[in-house]
Amino acid sequence: MGKRIQIAFLLVVLGNIMAIAPSVAVVVNFDDIAVGTNLTASGYGGLAWEPGNTGAGGNQGYWLVEAPGYPHSGRNFVMNAYGSTLLGLAFPTQVNVTGAYFAAQGNPIAWTTGVRVHGYRAGSEVAVTDWFTDIDTQSDWFTIGLNNVDRIVVESVPVKDGGGWYAMDDFTYEPVPEPSSMLTLLFGIAGAGGFIRRRARVPLLQNQHRQ
Ligand SMILES: [Ca+2]
């Protein structure tokens, strides 16, 4: 293998790995956890489900696994208990939040009229989505598209007693590869390249000895 071909080959491999690595989507479907679970401090899915702001009746909101209602997958989904209008979710590393399915929850007079998502990085808000207003009995995809964030807050419009209820399902995000792991990958590939070169040389040398 010529040197140029080797380098081209390695670049193609590296390009493919870099293209593939960020696209390992994680889908949180809430179907493997009991209905009625308060997700605060549960660590469900390896994520930090935060308590929310005060919702209806002066009660503190939280992420609550619920069914039946309007799930997208399986039977379960997550809802904002007491209609909490600000509920946070934190990630162990930076992620790209792709989106989630949203639907109505509970009594029709309590359905929120819209949700939007705030993205945070290292404690600062870096972006916010537009309002998603398709909140009804048909669960639909909300493209959130917040990249390189380590925390999000889902905000809903209050409609009753200070609360605005919704159901969320199939929450989807992609971990962002850390620069250190990409460097490790680079060194690994460079090492593999050297190994391939050494292996390629051996038969050549042997052939030369035979000639
Ligand atoms: Ca589900």
Ligand SMILES: [Ca+2]
């Ligand atoms: Ca809908």
